[in-house]
Amino acid sequence: MSKSKQQAVEDATGLTEEYDNEVGSFIREQRERANLSLRRLAERAGVSNPYLSQIERGIRNPSAEILKRLSRALEISAETLYTRAGLIEDGPAAPTVVDAIESDRSLTPRQKQVVLDLYRALVEAGAATDEPNE
Amino acid sequence: MSKSKQQAVEDATGLTEEYDNEVGSFIREQRERANLSLRRLAERAGVSNPYLSQIERGIRNPSAEILKRLSRALEISAETLYTRAGLIEDGPAAPTVVDAIESDRSLTPRQKQVVLDLYRALVEAGAATDEPNE
DNA sequence: GCAAGCTGCTAACTATTGCAAGCGGCGATC
DNA sequence: GATCGCCGCTTGCAATAGTTAGCAGCTTGC
Numbered sequence: 001m002s003k004s005k006q007q008a009v010e011d012a013t014g015l016t017e018e019y020d021n022e023v024g025s026f027i028r029e030q031r032e033r034a035n036l037s038l039r040r041l042a043e044r045a046g047v048s049n050p051y052l053s054q055i056e057r058g059i060r061n062p063s064a065e066i067l068k069r070l071s072r073a074l075e076i077s078a079e080t081l082y083t084r085a086g087l088i089e090d091g092p093a094a095p096t097v098v099d100a101i102e103s104d105r106s107l108t109p110r111q112k113q114v115v116l117d118l119y120r121a122l123v124e125a126g127a128a129t130d131e132p133n134e
Numbered sequence: 135m136s137k138s139k140q141q142a143v144e145d146a147t148g149l150t151e152e153y154d155n156e157v158g159s160f161i162r163e164q165r166e167r168a169n170l171s172l173r174r175l176a177e178r179a180g181v182s183n184p185y186l187s188q189i190e191r192g193i194r195n196p197s198a199e200i201l202k203r204l205s206r207a208l209e210i211s212a213e214t215l216y217t218r219a220g221l222i223e224d225g226p227a228a229p230t231v232v233d234a235i236e237s238d239r240s241l242t243p244r245q246k247q248v249v250l251d252l253y254r255a256l257v258e259a260g261a262a263t264d265e266p267n268e
Numbered sequence: 269g270c271a272a273g274c275t276g277c278t279a280a281c282t283a284t285t286g287c288a289a290g291c292g293g294c295g296a297t298c
Numbered sequence: 299g300a301t302c303g304c305c306g307c308t309t310g311c312a313a314t315a316g317t318t319a320g321c322a323g324c325t326t327g328c
Contacts, residue, residue, distance in 0.1 A: 077230055077233050
């Protein structure tokens with residue numbers, strides 16, 4: 001092959017370990033959003049709690065296996081976490097909230113309706129009064 | 135999950151689909167399909183060649199970072215490799231509701247919290263009492 | 269024959285992951 | 299106000315990821 005792929009090598013060796021620090025804070029964010037203590041999430045994911053603590057603070061760089069368990073325990077897709085960790089180039093196409101709720105398995109149709117109603121109500125209110133941007 | 139059938143050229147490698155959940159044999163197959171020697175792929179991916187050898191034979195379990203570099207060097211998507219490595223579930227285990235809400239653009243962070251709280255509360259309740267399906 | 273070039277693999281080593289044990293702090297119950 | 303339980307964090311230590319150096323085999327050319 002031609003040497004046109006030097007960029008890839010250079011990129012690969014140069015490396016991307018600079019912005020993987022945000023995985024930790026992202027995980028912590030998701031954990032707190034789920035109202036889980038560090039220990040509870042750790043147990044749920046099958047990871048030791050000190051290690052999770054270090055992951056969240058960016059001290060340790062978790063393997064994909066650990067990330068996978070954490071994504072499961074946090075009920076977010078592994079792709080999202082990998083993207084956040086810089087392990088996947090482009091993020092997964094964000095599904096719409098409505099689609100996601102519709103295809104969810106842990107909710108009854110009635111419950112879906114409730115969540116959807118709330119979601120739509122908030123969107124309506126937000127659109128009328130305030131911009132989503134923080 | 136049907137794999138691509140671009141096996142028009144058989145290469146007489148005789149490898150075929152022997153791989154199970156192993157990433158290694160899949161990587162080796164892709165490498166040979168690209169007519170790359172082990173050393174060349176290793177260099178291209180920025181990995182040492184003995185290590186790549188061990189990965190291909192399933193002796194070592196590569197981190198996601200290494201998989202990412204290999205996927206680039208092989209010019210296949212990282213998702214494919216991760217799925218092959220069993221690091222991404224293409225199965226139903228990952229509900230995307232949380233992701234969808236998280237990445238939604240029409241909600242403020244506060245509103246997201248509200249919807250997520252409701253969603254999780256319903257899931258919890260549903261799990262505790264009655265499942266919508268199996 | 270034999271050196272030069274490749275192929276993939278083994279061995280020994282270092283660096284990092286990931287864990288168990290244990291720390292001090294904070295709120296509740298007695 | 300001591301004890302219990304949970305919180306997150308620090309500290310060593312075992313396991314393993316990933317390295318460099320070097321092995322044997324197999325061609326090609328001199």
